[in-house]
Amino acid sequence: EGDANSTLAQQLRTRLQQLGSEVENGAPWRVTLGTPSLQERRIGTDGRASREHELTLSTSLSVQQRETNAYALNNATLSTSTRIRVSDDDLLNRETLFQEAEQTLTRQLAQRIVERLANLEALR
Secondary structure: OEOOOOHHHHHHHHHHHHOOOOOOOOOOEEEEEOOOEEEEEEEOOOOOOEEEEEEEEEEEEEEEEOOOOOEEEEEEEEEEEEEEEEEOOOHHHHHHHHHHHHHHHHHHHHHHHHHHHHHHHHHO
16 A cells, blocks of 8 residues: 555565565555655765765555554655766766665665565564
8 A cells, every 4th residue: 555656565465476476455464655855965075077876765655454454564765875976967877876865775675575574474
């Protein structure tokens, strides 16, 4: 539930299905995914050469038992980050590098969510 149409939600759904978990309405557990947020932070000086950027993708995650409405996880923030070096003079390559980094972060964050869900299941 929550943001079910983002690239992260689609990646998470695919990953869960690959692992044999069914994703369906009315399941015993309700997983609510927040809207993913991508933050960019420039690292280093404002020189004319290439510059390093830190990209962080984060989202909130809640896991609630449908029958009792008890939360196993309530609005936890999960994130992943990476650093890339880009040249501000090469706009085409810059855009490609940012897109590739965002795709990688999305896959990593989906995997991190799956691992968190698996840890919750191990506690049950």
